[in-house]
Amino acid sequence: MTPEEYVERVLNLVESIPEGRVMSYGAIADALAEVSGRNSPRQVGTIMARHGGGVPWHRVVNSSGRLPPGHEQEARARLLSEGVPMTGDRVRIRKAGWQPDGEGPAQ
Template identity: 45%
Template sequence: MEDLNFYESVYALVRQIPEGRVTSYGAIARALGREGSARIVGYAMGNAGKANPPVPAHRVLNSKGQLSAKAAFGHPDLMQQLLENEGVKINNDRVVNFKSVFWDPLTEELI
C-alpha cells in the first residue's frame, strides 16, 4: 500500500489548483519531490473521493491534457462537465487550451 501521507500531500496540493485551471499527474509529482511518480499521483486521485475535505480531482489530467481518468467519475461526461462549468474548454476528451490553463505548482503562487 502506498504511503498515505503522500496521498494527503497530493490532496493538499490539488486543493490549491484554482478554479478554471488544470494540472497534470506529473506536475503534482514533481512539485512534491517525487519526479517519475505520476502513476502514484494517479492512484491517489483514484482514491480522492474518500478524502475530506473534498479534492477537485477533475482538475488533474494526463500530460497531454486528456481526460484520461474520466471513467473514475462514475458517469462518462461528469469530469468534462465539471471542467466546462469552470470555463475550461474540452474537445474530444482533451482540454483545448491546455497550455494557457495549465497550473504548475512549481512556478505558480500557492495558497
Template identity: 45%
Template sequence: MPESPARPGPEVDGGSPDPDDWFSRVLEVVESIPEGRVMTYGGVAAALGSRSSRGVGKVMAHAGGEVAWWRVVRASGHPAAGHEQRALEMYRVEGTPLVWSRAGTWRVDLGRAAWTG
C-alpha cells in the same frame, strides 16, 4: 520522556516515503489548483519533488472524490478514463479551456489551462 511528533516526517525507515504523508501532500497540491485550471499527474508529482505520476494516480483513485479530481488530467489533457462525461460537465461549469477535434472528441487545452502552483 521526550514528546513524540504527532505525525512522522516525510520519510521513515531510513529513507522510504511515509505513505500517509505522500497521500496528504498529493491532496494538498490538488486542493490548490484553482477553478478552470488543471495539473497533470506528473505535474502534481513534480510539485512534490517526485517523478511518481503513478503514485499520484493511486492517491487520486483512492481519495479523488474528496477533492476536485477533474483538475488532475493525463499528459494528453484527457481526464481520468471512465470519468470523461462528469469531468466535461465540471470543465464547462468552471470555464476550463478545451480543445475539440473534428471528430467531436475533446481534451483540456494544457497550453491555456495548466497550473504550476
C-alpha cells in the same frame, strides 16, 4: 516522508488548484518531488483513484489533457462549467495548466 504524508500532500495540492485551471499527474509529481523524494505520475494517479473523491479531482488530467479514466463525462461537464478551454474531449493544457508557484502553465 511517509506514504500517508505523501497522500496528504497530493490531496492538498489538488485542493489548491484554482477553479478553471488543471494540473497533470506528472506536474503534481514534479511539484512534490523535492520535498517527498518521489516522482511518479502513476503513483499520483493511484492516490487520486483511491482518495481523490473529496478534492476537485476533475482538475487533474494526463499530460496530453485527457480526462480521468472512467469519469470523462462528469469531468468534462465540471471543467466546462469552470471555463476550462477544451478541444474535443481534451483540456488545452497549455492554456489551462497551473503550477503552485504561479509561473506559467504546468504540463
